[in-house]
Amino acid sequence: MAGLAATLGSGAMTNSVGEFEDCEVFLVTGSNTTEQHPLIGSRIINAVKNKGATLILVDPRKIQLSKHAKYHLSPRCGTDVAWLNGMMNVIIKEGIEDKEFIQNFTEGYEELKKAVEKYTPEYVEKITGIPAGQLAEAARAFARSKKSSILYCMGITQHTTGVDNVKSCANLAMLTGNIGKPSTGVNPLRGQNNVQGACDMGGLPNVYCGYQKVTDPKAKEKFENAWNVTGLPDNVGVTVTAVPNLAAEGKIKALYVLGENPMVSDPNIEHVRKGLESLDFLVVQDIFLTETAQLADVVLPGASYAEKDGTFTNTERRVQRIRKAVAPPGEAKQDWEIIAEISKLCGYDMSYKSAEEIFDELAFVTPSYHGMDYSRLDKDFGLHWPCPTKDHPGTPYLHKDGKFARGKGLFTGIDFKEAAELPDDEYPFTLTTGRTYFHYHTRTLTKRSSALEREVPECYVELNPEDAKKHLIRSGQNVKVTSRRGSLDAKAIVTDIVKTGTIFIPFHFAEQAVNNLTIDALDPVAKIPEYKVCAVKIGGGN
Amino acid sequence: MSSEKQILSTCIYCGCGCGFYFKVKDGRINGVVPSKNHPINKGSLCIKGWNASEFVHHPDRLTEPLIKENGKFRKASWKEALSLTVKKLKEHKEKSGPDSLAFFASAKCSNEENYLFMKLARAVFKTNNVDHCARL
Numbered sequence: 001m002a003g004l005a006a007t008l009g010s011g012a013m014t015n016s017v018g019e020f021e022d023c024e025v026f027l028v029t030g031s032n033t034t035e036q037h038p039l040i041g042s043r044i045i046n047a048v049k050n051k052g053a054t055l056i057l058v059d060p061r062k063i064q065l066s067k068h069a070k071y072h073l074s075p076r077c078g079t080d081v082a083w084l085n086g087m088m089n090v091i092i093k094e095g096i097e098d099k100e101f102i103q104n105f106t107e108g109y110e111e112l113k114k115a116v117e118k119y120t121p122e123y124v125e126k127i128t129g130i131p132a133g134q135l136a137e138a139a140r141a142f143a144r145s146k147k148s149s150i151l152y153c154m155g156i157t158q159h160t161t162g163v164d165n166v167k168s169c170a171n172l173a174m175l176t177g178n179i180g181k182p183s184t185g186v187n188p189l190r191g192q193n194n195v196q197g198a199c200d201m202g203g204l205p206n207v208y209c210g211y212q213k214v215t216d217p218k219a220k221e222k223f224e225n226a227w228n229v230t231g232l233p234d235n236v237g238v239t240v241t242a243v244p245n246l247a248a249e250g251k252i253k254a255l256y257v258l259g260e261n262p263m264v265s266d267p268n269i270e271h272v273r274k275g276l277e278s279l280d281f282l283v284v285q286d287i288f289l290t291e292t293a294q295l296a297d298v299v300l301p302g303a304s305y306a307e308k309d310g311t312f313t314n315t316e317r318r319v320q321r322i323r324k325a326v327a328p329p330g331e332a333k334q335d336w337e338i339i340a341e342i343s344k345l346c347g348y349d350m351s352y353k354s355a356e357e358i359f360d361e362l363a364f365v366t367p368s369y370h371g372m373d374y375s376r377l378d379k380d381f382g383l384h385w386p387c388p389t390k391d392h393p394g395t396p397y398l399h400k401d402g403k404f405a406r407g408k409g410l411f412t413g414i415d416f417k418e419a420a421e422l423p424d425d426e427y428p429f430t431l432t433t434g435r436t437y438f439h440y441h442t443r444t445l446t447k448r449s450s451a452l453e454r455e456v457p458e459c460y461v462e463l464n465p466e467d468a469k470k471h472l473i474r475s476g477q478n479v480k481v482t483s484r485r486g487s488l489d490a491k492a493i494v495t496d497i498v499k500t501g502t503i504f505i506p507f508h509f510a511e512q513a514v515n516n517l518t519i520d521a522l523d524p525v526a527k528i529p530e531y532k533v534c535a536v537k538i539g540g541g542n
Numbered sequence: 543m544s545s546e547k548q549i550l551s552t553c554i555y556c557g558c559g560c561g562f563y564f565k566v567k568d569g570r571i572n573g574v575v576p577s578k579n580h581p582i583n584k585g586s587l588c589i590k591g592w593n594a595s596e597f598v599h600h601p602d603r604l605t606e607p608l609i610k611e612n613g614k615f616r617k618a619s620w621k622e623a624l625s626l627t628v629k630k631l632k633e634h635k636e637k638s639g640p641d642s643l644a645f646f647a648s649a650k651c652s653n654e655e656n657y658l659f660m661k662l663a664r665a666v667f668k669t670n671n672v673d674h675c676a677r678l
Binding site: 017018036037038039040042157158189190191192193194195196197198199200201202203204205206208209214223227229231232233235236237238239240241243246251252253254255256257258259260262265280281283286287288289293296297298299300301302304305306307308310311312313314315316318319320321322323324325326327329330331332333335336338339340341342343345346348350355358359361362381437438440441445446448449450451452455526527528529 | 549550551552553554555556557558559560561564566569570571577579580581582583586587588589590592593594595596597598599600602603604605606607608609610615618620623624625626627628630631632634638640641642643644645646647648649650651652653654655656657658659660661662663664665666667668669670671672673674675676677
């Protein structure tokens with residue numbers, strides 16, 4: 001999100017899901033769309049099958065979408081800047097960039113041009129393994145359509161070069177004029193149901209709701225007035241991934257966790273455990289006793305989404321209602337009530353009668369939600385932000401007519417950098433992690449759904465047939481995978497979904513947690529961990 | 543026996559945000575029905591969506607506050623659990639400063655809850671140490 005905010009001025013999907021139906025070219029990269037966003041995946045397949053759209057898939061694994069792709073480019077893990085620069089090199093050399101768009105709506109083009117000059121398809125082939133001819137053809141296909149859309153997910157962002165990767169995607173969209181129009185854009189598919197909303201609401205260390213910066217004196221004054229307090233802090237806070245270290249150093253003493261499970265989702269879990277254990281006080285508010293809640297001093301039982309009124313904001317910025325269908329079990333309470341009671345006990349009165357009353361307050365202080373209320377959201381199926389006034393219809397796609405939120409779109413010349421930990425003689429394989437169709441994130445919810453758990457009840461390791469043969473490993477046999485940080489035993493699945501030298505393991509399983517192995521190297525700006533590349537070795541399992 | 547009601551909601555799993563109805567009877571949810579007119583899912587659901595209600599009534603659900611004593615959890619009253627929480631958070635804020643506290647918001651919770659949670663961290667405890675799993 002930091003990458004998009006810097007180049008375009010707004011860190012969110014630029015276009016909406018319905019527009020995918022009319023795309024002519026899709027560039028899907030680092031997103032296993034049919035498994036992770038199934039109803040978006042099926043739209044892509046429909047557009048390809050029934051409307052003749054072209055799919056360019058850039059993914060190191062032979063995922064389901066590869067069957068529908070005209071071009072499946074399979075790069076070495078962690079080389080995204082290189083192939084993106086390579087595409088732009090081809091486009092500029094052949095003069096098929098959108099000169100008018102670049103001239104009118106962007107800045108920094110000369111810097112980009114200079115930066116991509118050396119990334120000829122042949123040079124890129126050496127770095128990425130993508131055949132030069134294929135890369136050039138895919139680049140031409142993308143540039144020649146005015147309805148080309150880039151879709152990406154964690155395969156682009158979860159790298160030490162995550163922000164560089166995102167900026168490179170934005171470069172490509174601007175270079176070809178594929179932004180600010182229907183069925184185009186740079187579209188990060190957001191993972192969690194309300195990750196967009198949690199960001200919009202200021203669940204981030206540097207901004208209040210609506211991305212109003214905590215360091216901006218005007219924003220500080222606005223919120224001091226709105227909340228009737230003085231002395232709001234104006235220093236940027238710390239990120240989730242920094243907390244374990246700070247806790248271990250004794251700088252963070254107490255942590256309040258609302259419905260998150262860092263003991264499965266964070267990199268280098270042993271390190272996270274040590275951090276959380278060195279806290280003086282941990283309070284966890286959740287609906288199940290998660291791996292993180294088990295470490296808590298106090299556990300507060302909250303309500304599930306079926307037991308509450310409220311709103312979620314989906315990946316395309318659509319704010320939609322959830323509605324209370326049943327009562328929470330036992331003494332469990334509405335999460336907003338628990339937060340309000342804690343506040344009241346601290347001497348700051350939060351007296352709300354309903355979720356709706358909270359929404360009215362947040363809409364008042366959040367410019368992009370300003371025109372929304374429950375009666376408007378109830379009418380259809382929600383509204384896309386920005387929706388600044390009561391008569392505004394919402395905004396399905398951003399940056400209309402090249403009017404970027406930051407003024408002009410900013411090209412950034414970016415050089416390729418290798419991942420933090422590459423395979424070597426001792427750890428010869430590249431481990432990349434991800435998800436499956438049947439489970440969600442840390443599996444807290446899906447392991448308690450019998451049909452989902454039945455299909456994929458345990459962790460597995462995808463291994464290429466050539467590598468399996470070399471190491472005398474058969475499908476179904478246990479294999480031990482070890483990195484410099486930890487190891488796990490799981491069943492091998494021998495498959496050409498992964499290429500030689502690469503291993504894939506899903507991260508859902510606390511019992512066989514691949515995040516014991518992953519590296520806690522972070523992108524310097526976004527602080528996102530490099531889940532998609534680390535070095536491992538394999539051996540026969542127990 | 544009451545008759546079955548259908549209550550429109552939004553799926554809890556991925557960022558697609560598909561719309562479905564909970565089938566509710568006698569205070570229990572008996573599955574979901576996809577919304578036909580919803581602009582994202584248009585009458586379809588994925589396997590997770592079809593199964594997005596079973597965990598709601600799961601016996602593992604937390605039903606009362608817990609406090610850990612000598613390494614083991616015991617049941618506690620709301621009053622006890624909340625006073626202990628407030629006492630500890632205030633104590634560290636006063637002794638070691640606001641930034642000795644951290645708050646993890648949630649990509650699974652609602653906008654209203656996340657708004658209130660960051661308001662609690664900033665307005666009450668005076669720290670910007672608020673973040674969530676967006677990067678994970």
